[in-house]
Amino acid sequence: xxxxxxxxxxxxxxxxxxxxxxxxxxxxxxxxxxxxxxxxxxxxxxxxxxxxxxxxxxxxxxxxxxxxxxxxxxxxxxxxxxxxxxxxxxxxxxxxxxxxxxxxxxxxxxxxxxxxxxxxxxxxxxxxxxxxxxxxxxxxxxxxxxxxxxxxxxxxxxxxxxxxxxxxxxxxxxxxxxxxxxxxxxxxxxxxxxxxxxxxxxxxxxxxxxxxxxxxxxxxxxxxxxxxxxxxxxxxxxxxxxxxxxxxxxxxxxxxxxxxxxxxxxxxxxxxxxxxxxxxxxxxxxxxxxxxxxxxxxxxxxxxxxxxxxxxxx
Ligand code: NAD
Ligand code: AKB
Numbered sequence: 463x464x465x466x467x468x469x470x471x472x473x474x475x476x477x478x479x480x481x482x483x484x485x486x487x488x489x490x491x492x493x494x495x496x497x498x499x500x501x502x503x504x505x506x507x508x509x510x511x512x513x514x515x516x517x518x519x520x521x522x523x524x525x526x527x528x529x530x531x532x533x534x535x536x537x538x539x540x541x542x543x544x545x546x547x548x549x550x551x552x553x554x555x556x557x558x559x560x561x562x563x564x565x566x567x568x569x570x571x572x573x574x575x576x577x578x579x580x581x582x583x584x585x586x587x588x589x590x591x592x593x594x595x596x597x598x599x600x601x602x603x604x605x606x607x608x609x610x611x612x613x614x615x616x617x618x619x620x621x622x623x624x625x626x627x628x629x630x631x632x633x634x635x636x637x638x639x640x641x642x643x644x645x646x647x648x649x650x651x652x653x654x655x656x657x658x659x660x661x662x663x664x665x666x667x668x669x670x671x672x673x674x675x676x677x678x679x680x681x682x683x684x685x686x687x688x689x690x691x692x693x694x695x696x697x698x699x700x701x702x703x704x705x706x707x708x709x710x711x712x713x714x715x716x717x718x719x720x721x722x723x724x725x726x727x728x729x730x731x732x733x734x735x736x737x738x739x740x741x742x743x744x745x746x747x748x749x750x751x752x753x754x755x756x757x758x759x760x761x762x763x764x765x766x767x768x769x770x771x772x773x774x775x776x
Pocket of ligand 2: 543635646
C-alpha cells in the first residue's frame with residue numbers, strides 16, 4: 463500500500479532528521495515535510511515541503527488532501543523551557559495541533575498518527591529512579607501538563623473512535639545534525655558545540671542534575687519501530703516509556719574531557735534547574751522492550767565520540 467506521510471514540524475530538532483530517514487525508507491516524493499518556517503536546504507531540495515501552520519485546520523486539510531496523506535508525524539510543539547515563558551501559546555499550540563490531527567483520523571481522512579510525549583509527564587511526586595510506565599504523573603510545568611493531557615486524549619481517541627495513534631515518552635534527545643528548540647535538556651547538545659568551538663561550557667543546570675537522555679538515532683529507530691510494528695503489539699495507547707542513557711552535566715563533561723583534555727565546565731543554574739529537578743533520573747522501559755522489542759544502542763561514550771566526530775567533520 464502506497465503511504466504518503468506528512469511530517470509537521472520538519473524544521474525542528476527531530477523533524478530535520480526524521481524526514482531524511484523516512485525519505486530513505488519510503489522514497490523522497492512520499493514524505494511531505496512541513497513547518498511554519500522553512501526547513502533545511504537538504505529537506506527542501508530532496509522532496510516536497512509545505513509551509514503549514516498546524517493550528518490552521520483548514521490549511522492542514524488542504525495539504526493532507528493535496529498530497530493524499532495517510533500518516534502524520536506531529537512534531538510541532540513548544541518545549542519545556544520556552545513553554546514556561548509562553549504559557550498560553552504553549553498550551554494552545556500543544557493541544558490544538560493534536561486535536562486537529564486526531565480529528566482527521568477520527569474522520570478517516572488519515573489512517574495513522576505518531577505523536578511524541580515526554581518524560582515531562584512526570585513530576586516531583588514521581589519515583590525518580592527507574593520510573594515505571596505507570597507511575598505518578600503530576601507534572602508541574604505547562605509543557606508536562608500539555609503532554610499528559612495529550613496522552614490521555616490519544617488513548618481516548620483510540621478507545622472511543624478507533625484512531626490508530628501511537629506515542630513515545632522521549633527523554634532529552636541528543637543529535638549533531640540539528641540544534642534543540644528550547645527545552646531543559648538542551649545543555650546536552652550545546653555542550654558539544656561549545657567544547658569544539660571554545661573548549662569550555664557554562665551549564666545552566668547543576669553538576670549532579672541527572673536526567674534521562676537518548677541519542678537521536680535511537681529515538682528515530684524507536685519511532686519507526688512503533689509506527690511499523692503490528693497494531694496488536696502496541697498495548698499502550700497513551701504513550702510508552704523509552705530509555706537510553708542517564709547522566710549528569712558532570713558525567714558528560716568528564717566524558718568530553720576524555721576526548722578533549724583542555725575542555726572545562728562551569729555551572730550557573732537558572733530557572734531550568736527547577737524543571738530538571740521535577741523530572742526522573744532514569745526510566746524503566748521494560749514494557750516497550752517486551753511489547754515491541756525495543757532496545758537502545760548508544761551509551762554515553764558512544765554518544766560522545768559520535769557527536770565529536772560528526773560535529774568536527776561538519
Ligand atoms: P523543536 O522545537 O526543535 O521543533 C518543533 C518545530 O515545530 C519547529 O521547527 C517549529 O517551527 C515548528 N512549529 C512550531 N509551531 C508550529 C505550528 N503552529 N505549525 C507547524 N509547525 C510549528 O522540537 P523537537 O525537539 O523537534 O520536538 C518535536 C516533538 O518531540 C515535540 O512534540 C516535543 O515535545 C517532543 N519531544 C522532544 C524532545 C527532545 O529532546 N527534542 C524530548 C521529548 C519530546
Ligand atoms: C525538553 O527538555 O523540554 C525536552 C523534553 C525532555 O521533552 N527535551
